[in-house]
Amino acid sequence: MNIRTTTLALAVAGGLLATAPARADEALAKKHNCLACHQIDKKSVGPAYKEIAKKYKGQAGIEAKLADKVKKGGSGVWGPVPMAPNAAVSDADLKTLVAWILKM
Amino acid sequence: MKRQARRTLARALGLAALPFALSAALAQPTQPGRAPVTEPEIRYQAGGSPLAQEDMHQNIDPKAPPMTKAEFDKGRQIYFERCAGCHGVLRKGATGKPLTPDITMAKGTEILKVFIKYGSPAGMPNWGTSGEMTDAEVDLMARYIQQVPPVPPEFGMPQMKSTWKVVIAPEKRPTKKMNNYNIENIFSTTLRDTGEVALIDGDTKKIINIVKTGYAVHISRLSASGRYLYVIGRDAKINLIDLWMEKPDNVAEIRVGLEARSVDTSKYKGYQDKYAIAGSYWPPQYTIMKGDTLEPLKIMATRGMTVGDQEYHPEPRVAAIVASHFKPEFVVNIKETGKVLMVNYADINNLNVTEIEAAKYLHDGGFDVTKRYFLVAANQSNKVAVIDVKEGKLVKLVDVDKIPHPGRGANFTHPRFGTVWATGHLGSEKIALIGTDPKKKDTAWKVVQYLDGQGGGNLFIKTHPKSKNLWVDTPLNPDAKIAQSIAVYDISNLDKKPETLPIADWANLGEGAKRVVQPEYNKAGDEVWFAVWSAKNQQSALVVVDDKTKKLKAVIKDPRIITPTGHFNVYNTTHDIY
Numbered sequence: 300m301n302i303r304t305t306t307l308a309l310a311v312a313g314g315l316l317a318t319a320p321a322r323a324d325e326a327l328a329k330k331h332n333c334l335a336c337h338q339i340d341k342k343s344v345g346p347a348y349k350e351i352a353k354k355y356k357g358q359a360g361i362e363a364k365l366a367d368k369v370k371k372g373g374s375g376v377w378g379p380v381p382m383a384p385n386a387a388v389s390d391a392d393l394k395t396l397v398a399w400i401l402k403m
Numbered sequence: 404m405k406r407q408a409r410r411t412l413a414r415a416l417g418l419a420a421l422p423f424a425l426s427a428a429l430a431q432p433t434q435p436g437r438a439p440v441t442e443p444e445i446r447y448q449a450g451g452s453p454l455a456q457e458d459m460h461q462n463i464d465p466k467a468p469p470m471t472k473a474e475f476d477k478g479r480q481i482y483f484e485r486c487a488g489c490h491g492v493l494r495k496g497a498t499g500k501p502l503t504p505d506i507t508m509a510k511g512t513e514i515l516k517v518f519i520k521y522g523s524p525a526g527m528p529n530w531g532t533s534g535e536m537t538d539a540e541v542d543l544m545a546r547y548i549q550q551v552p553p554v555p556p557e558f559g560m561p562q563m564k565s566t567w568k569v570v571i572a573p574e575k576r577p578t579k580k581m582n583n584y585n586i587e588n589i590f591s592t593t594l595r596d597t598g599e600v601a602l603i604d605g606d607t608k609k610i611i612n613i614v615k616t617g618y619a620v621h622i623s624r625l626s627a628s629g630r631y632l633y634v635i636g637r638d639a640k641i642n643l644i645d646l647w648m649e650k651p652d653n654v655a656e657i658r659v660g661l662e663a664r665s666v667d668t669s670k671y672k673g674y675q676d677k678y679a680i681a682g683s684y685w686p687p688q689y690t691i692m693k694g695d696t697l698e699p700l701k702i703m704a705t706r707g708m709t710v711g712d713q714e715y716h717p718e719p720r721v722a723a724i725v726a727s728h729f730k731p732e733f734v735v736n737i738k739e740t741g742k743v744l745m746v747n748y749a750d751i752n753n754l755n756v757t758e759i760e761a762a763k764y765l766h767d768g769g770f771d772v773t774k775r776y777f778l779v780a781a782n783q784s785n786k787v788a789v790i791d792v793k794e795g796k797l798v799k800l801v802d803v804d805k806i807p808h809p810g811r812g813a814n815f816t817h818p819r820f821g822t823v824w825a826t827g828h829l830g831s832e833k834i835a836l837i838g839t840d841p842k843k844k845d846t847a848w849k850v851v852q853y854l855d856g857q858g859g860g861n862l863f864i865k866t867h868p869k870s871k872n873l874w875v876d877t878p879l880n881p882d883a884k885i886a887q888s889i890a891v892y893d894i895s896n897l898d899k900k901p902e903t904l905p906i907a908d909w910a911n912l913g914e915g916a917k918r919v920v921q922p923e924y925n926k927a928g929d930e931v932w933f934a935v936w937s938a939k940n941q942q943s944a945l946v947v948v949d950d951k952t953k954k955l956k957a958v959i960k961d962p963r964i965i966t967p968t969g970h971f972n973v974y975n976t977t978h979d980i981y
Contacts, residue, residue, distance in 0.1 A: 332509065343523070344517060382517075383511075
């Protein structure tokens, strides 16, 4: 095996590693019904995840604030349509989902 | 007795709600970036269903949010008045998404409330913010749709027989015409909210009789001879009216289900006046009857697999039915499965049905000028399916604009493209002209031209072989000015803008919704009749316009003309002239 094919193989493997968790997070979002109202790059009933990421990315302490918002619901920031509270989602799942959204 | 009282009350409530619903819809501001669904579509699809008043079987799911019986009954009432039109009786989905408990319970009450109150970009109306449901009702409906859908009763031969009445037996009826009316120029006008039709003499413009029928008669159809008139109400009640009687009136009646829309009669040579057929929404079935008595002979279920994805559908509703002139066949269009059934009535005990794959959700349509091709709107696919009724096969699926609603469409000869069939749209202002001459390879079964109409919310479009005008209504448009006027195109110069005629103003009625509905020609093809449809407690009228001059010819007003909607000329309906 020469060096070039090895690098290619590594790059392919790396790509797979990067996308696999994203898919797992999306499945988690689906499981908790987030996708009933949100889409990744289009406004639906709620704002697009990419818009959320653009608005909040880099702000200090935002992860905890957003996790709290998902849990309790809210309204007013993106228009009059409220977000329903999601009290049943575990803290660990909340953390994963918020991190996934902010990475977009 | 008690049940009757409840039914009347519910009906009164439903009627009272209608003008309010309209004014609320008018007042509602447009939300930017919301709902591609238009007001006309909401008004059309979210019309009430007579099933709201039926007793239904109900299973209990202990996992669903709790509801009292009173809450459940109220939820069911609202569901059948507002939701069933799109989501279906069993909530399996049609033009709206499926709402079975596996789906709704997974979403949960809070999310469902958001959808019901605010609507969605996929087309769900915003029932809460439009003012039509209170927060308490939104909460009630969010819980209601997590319950197991209640199932209305079936309606087979014993039920039909128990509703079947022959008022005057065939042998006791006249053997020749006993009146002096010009029968071919009689108009049968639906009086929607009173459950009647008005028979109007087209020559004198006088009312001949007001005949008791089912509720909100959907259409009137004629037997091949033109003697018998069949009308079907939304409550699936059919009335048979004999136009030969001294005073034309009911001679038979039957119910073919709990909700229905379509009826027609055998037109093929040798079978004139022999059979009638009716299609039901609930139960999903069609019924073949004896033409002169309505005796039910054969009931066929339409439950089965859908076109394309081939999944089972439990309630495929029967949409338009027409009678072939080429074979002893009825053309039966099934909404949810997207199939056209060619039902051969030559031997109804050994029934031969050809199933043609078209597209979902078939609605209404009409023949081309040769009557060989039937063009039917698949309204949620934004297509028109062309069926060759002589060969019994699909010719083409033609792409058109958003939610085509042809009624029966309109046939004329286009100065550049030859024979065309035209349809308007509920969801847009466009009028699509489709080439219908199969010899013209580059225009056949293609949209050859779009005309710009006044706006969405068109229901009917009409011309006549003797006319150079194309008349287009827009009764479901939210703009009162548009809903109360008619656009007229000059067929010899279709690039010219249409004239708009303020038909409702001409009726001079005072306050009211005054929607102008359904252009319909007289037999001679020199007059166009319109219904000016107001609320039940307001004055309505029929307006007759001279086709050539486009000037007012007559206004027909009478205290008995309450909520007129569709109207059908005997000769043009008998001979499929449109």
